[in-house]
Amino acid sequence: MQEKSTFCFKPGLCKPNQGQRIFISMKKGRPCSSGKKDCLLNETSIASPITRAMAASSEVPLTFSTGIVDSSSKNPDANVKICDYLKSLGIDTEELEELTLPTTVDVMKERVEFLQKLGLSIEDINDYPLMLGCSVKRNMVPILDYLEKLGVRKSVLPDLLRRYPQVLHSSVVIDLQPVVKFLGGLDIKANDIPRVLESYPELLGFKLEGTMSTSVAYLVSIGVDRRSIGAMLTRCPQILAMRVGRVIKPIVDYLISLGLRKEVVARILEKKTYILGFSLEEQMKQNVGSLLSFGVSYEALASIIVQYPEILGLELKPKLILQQDFFKSCMKIGPEDFGKLLEKMPQVAVLSQDPVLKRIELLRAWGFSSEDIAKMVVTCPQLLALNMDVMTLSFNYFRLEMNRSLRDLVDFPAYFTYSLETRIKPRFRKLSRKGIKCSLSWFLSCSDERFAERLDAEYIEIDEMEPSFSFGGPLGSAEKKSFSEDDDEETEYGEEIEKGSFYRRTLSV
Secondary structure (H helix, E strand, C coil), rough: CCCCCCCEEEECCCCCCCCCCCCCEEHHHHHEECCCCCCCCCCHHHHCCCCCCCCEEEEECCCCCCCCCCCCCHHHHHHHHHHHHHCCCCCCCCCHHCCCCCCCCCHHHHHHHHHHHHHCCHHHHHCHHHHHHHCCHHHHHHHHHHHHHHCCHHHHHHHHHHHHHHHHCCCCHHHHHHHHHHHHHHHCCCCCHHHHHCCCCCHHCCCCCCHHHHHHHHHHHCCCHHHHHHHHHHHHHHHHCCCHHHHHHHHHHHHHHHHCHHHHHHHHHHHCCCHHHHHHHHHHHHHHHHHCCCCCCHHHHHHHHHCHHHHHHCHHHHHHHHHHHHHHHHCCCHHHHHHHHHHCCCCHHHHHHHHHHHHHHHHHHCCCCCHHHHHHHHHCCHHHHHHHHHHHHHHHHHHHHCCCCCHHHCCHHHHHCCCCCHHHHHHHHHHHHCCCCCCHHHHHHHCHHHHHHHCCCCCCCCCCCCCCCCCCCCCCCCCCCCCCCCCCCCCCCCCCCCCCCCCCCCCCC
């Protein structure tokens, strides 16, 4: 689940030409035109789920080329009539005092009606009255036509204008086309650029030579695969607004200080780019402190983050309190063992309780005692997330074909994490043909090559120590995907857990 957080911007403007004035301020969390200083966009102005997950503040230079206010030619009489007309519609005209309005009410009426036909309300216009200074034919139609031809969906245009109405002041050739070309140069696919602009239209006002370039350059410098940049920006274009020194580098440095190698941090960012949006002080450091207070060792923090980077951005402490009480009440797992659970499978923090209870009841139905279940869960917490049908097939084969004691499963619960068809059955058949009696760990927790060596050996060596298991898939290079492809699929365990992420592996951090 993505935790809601504020993603703020401090608008700055390029130097206007002589005789022209530009006003940017904020009203109700959106750009307006009163000329106030130090204005911030708040979370209400950013609608996409990805943006709501971004918690870092940044400064974004904005540029405008057309629709500038010209104070040298004003018609006071015409302005009064037009303001009276706008007031009759409920439009606040206070911020239009410095704006050169049309010479007739009919022209202003055309602008208002055009915006309303697009889907904007009077309230939307009041949030940014300067849009009324844009000509329908010279400003609005060319901009909107360009966006539609680019691939921006017509149904999304009203929301895009609500979130970034300054685009109506832009020039297609001078402002918009260079941004689109720049995004293509970052390996964002042409058919993904419209979706990127829909999710983060503020990009249309960025200076290309500023933050957009430096953030990408820094990510490549720490080891992010250059071929992954396009996919990263497609999923999370807000990166382009982040200051390296204020946001990205402090997060990278903090992760390295917890024991992660720089190249591992780079792999995490390729797959889970949105963690750059977590607040370093209010989320990351607080959550690391919570993990330590619940019995996680400092040495295990790096492994936990590699397995489940999302844990850095959750509202974690209340979840841990709830889960610790739950595990204590239903399985008699104490605080010390709860910390071990988190180290082996940090997703324990967000597991839904009903699926966990179903698996506990299944184990009890097979004859395991409460003490046995607690020991098995602490040893192999993946039991709480495995498919119950697959577990049942493996258990039936264990009892009917292998004819072994339940104690063997208590000692080696990881048996359920192995494939029945590709590992358990083939290896057990080979053991049976040779008449070898051994523990589950001896013939399962080794590679095919090592198993073959053991079968050919003249004696059976003492069981090796059971391997450690971590919860999470390998961190390979991120593939370039289309914006429409989903990285995460919701399961019965909640939004926070990714489908197919239950893998047995030992992590190297």
